[in-house]
Amino acid sequence: MSEPRSRDLLAQLIGFATVSRDSNLALIDFIAQYLAGHGVQAELLFNEAGTKASLFATLGPDIAGGIVLSGHTDVVPVDGQAWTVPPFEMSEANGRLYGRGTADMKGFIACVLAAVPRLLAKPLRSPVHLAFSYDEEVGCLGVRPMLEALNQRPHKPRLCLIGEPTELQPVLGHKGKLAMRCEVHGLACHSAYAPSGVNAIEYAAKLIGRLGSIGEALAAPEHHDARFDPPYSTVQTGLIQGGRALNIVPAECTFDFEVRTLPGFDAQQVVDDLRAYADGDLLPRMQAVSVDTDIRLRPLSAYPGLATAADSEAALLLAQLCGSDAFTTVAFGTEGGLFDEAGIPTVVCGPGSMDQGHKPDEFVTLAQLQGCDAMLARLADYLQA
Incomplete structure (x- = not known):
């Protein structure tokens, strides 16, 4: 019986529409059955609703150490995107494999699954752990129960390889992220008597302006880290809702913002600055009109950055597997900071490029899949030597 090809496994994985808002259980069941067919038992860790699960499995001896191969099973939505091919049916053209998740990051998972027979062909001197999580795209949620479970076990892995799309370039660092929601509660009235109300949208605009000023200060040259692009911590507002009619002073406005931080910078500093501005400047003016007005800040999600040392065991092994020690960083986040x-x-x-991730007609090249297959074959040789 021939070994499964990563290309064929990817086609099957793409067929599962595991958008973060939906369940991933059908895909997880497929992977669990695939592993069972190779004599590998998988452990499932469910979310509270039981609608999603992360999968953890170990190949090789039950001893300390080992290498985690980590990837997320969820993908971002395709709503409103102008796809020219079916997003949840893999298409092939000119050496490219198209479909939602081909690059971010079912291509890597397919390569890992294809490598399972080779990893099991000879005794492993150190275990390989497979960690496939849910809801990475909305805050690295599914990996957290796995890490909590690992923390309770006597044997902890010695390093982790996350297969996010880097075009198979070795990456040692990425920024952290804090996502926040700001809720401004004002006082409605007829717009003809606007001074009698508290315009929540206008006060939200002042807060957003403050965030813009904070972002400009963080972009100053003295805060730069040339390893990253952009080389500074960033602040941006991505969503805003407020108002019901033009002739009503709006009582409510909500906006979401995020802080993407260089290693060593605490995103809470941005929140504290905004809180101080709200409490010291805006709220006194709002509450002079109505004591029932308020500005509330609450976290939505967060994950830490990653900054692995170039002389660490993990970096040296990655260089060996990639055939390159040209270490770099990426702007997007991963669950790597949580593992660290x-x-x-x-x-x-991992295979593919984030230049294609989250876009219509997302793709990974066959060459990148083959390169990842070769990297994992080198990992098998390393662990079976």
Whole structure:
């Protein structure tokens, strides 16, 4: 019986529409059955609603150490995007494989699954752990129960490889992220008597302006880290809602913002600055009109950045697997910072490019899949030597 090809496995994975707002259980069941067919038992860790699960499985001996191969099963929505091919049916043209998740990041998962027979062909001197999570795209949610479970076990992995799309370039660092929601509660009235009300949209605009000023200050040259692009921590407002009619002073306005931080910078500083501005300047003016007005800030999600040392065991192994020590960083985030916080040194390397991620007609090239297959074959040789 011939070994499964990563290309064929990817076609099957793409067929599962695992958008973050929906369940991933059908895909997880497919992977669990695939592993069971190779004699590998998978452990499932469900969310509270039981609608999603992360999968953890170990190949090889039940001993300390080992390498985690980590990837997320969820994908971003295709709503409103102008796809020219079916997003949840893999298409092939000119050496490219199209479909939602081909690059971010079912291509890597397909390569890992294709490598399972080779990893099992000879005794492994160190285990390989497969960690496939849910809801990475909305805050690295599904990996957290896995890390909590690992923390309770006697054997902790010695390092982790996350297969996010880096065009198979070795990555040692990325920024952290904090996502926040600001809720401005004003006082409605007829717009003809606007001074009698508290315009929540206008006060939200002042807060957003403050965030813009904070972002400009963070972009100053003295805060730069040339390893990253952009080389500074960033602040941006991405969503805003407010108002019901033009002739009503709006009582409510909500906006979401995010802070993407360089390693070593605490995003809470931005929140504290905004809170101080709200409490010291805006709220006194709002409450002079109505004591029932308020400005509330609450976190939505967060994950830490990653900064693995170039001389670490994880980095040296990655260089060996990639055939390159041209280490770099990426602007997007991964669950890598969470693994690192759990005491598992982490690196990032996978097939495809994030230039295609989250876009219509997302694709990964066959050459990138083949390169990832070769990288994992080198991992098998390394662990079976």
